[in-house]
Amino acid sequence: MAFDEVRFPANLSFGSLGGPERRTEIVTLANGYEERNTPWAQSRRRFDAGVGLRSLDDMEALVAFFEARRGQLNGFRWKDWTDYRSCPASREVAFDDQVIALGDGETVTFPLVKVYRSGDQSYARPITKPVAGSVRVGIAGDPLVEGLQFSVDPTTGMVSFTEPPDVGAPVTAGYEFDVPVRFDTDRIQTSVASFQAGDVPSVPVIEVRI
Known part of the structure; x- marks a missing residue:
């Protein structure tokens, strides 16, 4: 797996939404009791890189970073401001x-x-x-x-x-x-009109196993 030892701009990740996720498999038995199990030994974190954008300059920086990583192809570092x-x-x-x-x-x-x-x-x-x-x-x-x-x-x-x-x-x-992550999309969609109106794009980022 390709991984670039470069951090996503910290000023853009500041204020982003995200956190850990788990995967739990739940089976409800006939008597109403549950059996719970997980195939994951480790948690995995997800973030939205679009939430931290505050200007068109930020948008340009995001697009440049996205293009340099070739979309989902290359992983990169991410600063999780709530846990770093x-x-x-x-x-x-x-x-x-x-x-x-x-x-x-x-x-x-x-x-x-x-x-x-x-x-x-x-x-x-x-x-x-x-x-x-x-x-x-x-x-x-x-x-x-x-x-x-x-x-x-x-x-x-x-x-x-x-x-x-x-x-x-x-x-x-x-x-x-930092958290090792990659983009969880190969597409960024936005427009000047929507961005100036406060409608920022959703740019999902997901943790990768290293």
Whole structure:
């Protein structure tokens, strides 16, 4: 799958509608009880890139980006303004935001994850497109230095250490991240008259598995 490591203009994605979706299969039995199952281990996000447009210049920028991606052909990065950091919106990114693994004394490479918790349940979301330069990492409560003690691949979200963390040592990370997406349409339809009247086009964007 072709993927361009370029972010959709953040000023255009600001204010867009979107969020996570799940796929649940529900079977209602003869006695009225339900059986529920899901074929998806991970959620998937959808957005509307058209909602953030505020001027004809924005429209031109959208069309240029759309054409450069060849419509649905090439994926790209998307900033989800409601969920783009490892920490709550009221805090700054820190090296101990998320526990991404426990050391085993041998493994030196770990994937970034973000854990969503509610009550006794949790969901670990893979983070495959961290923002370069934003990742902070620590081991057992001590912050580490990027380039000296660890490195990050911003195209995969893999963190690599120069030495394996000790057995049982919590490996933590904080970061900003993008969502890997593609356009969910091969067509953009608009006109100057309708746009000036406030009728912006619908330009669906959908998350892709990386």
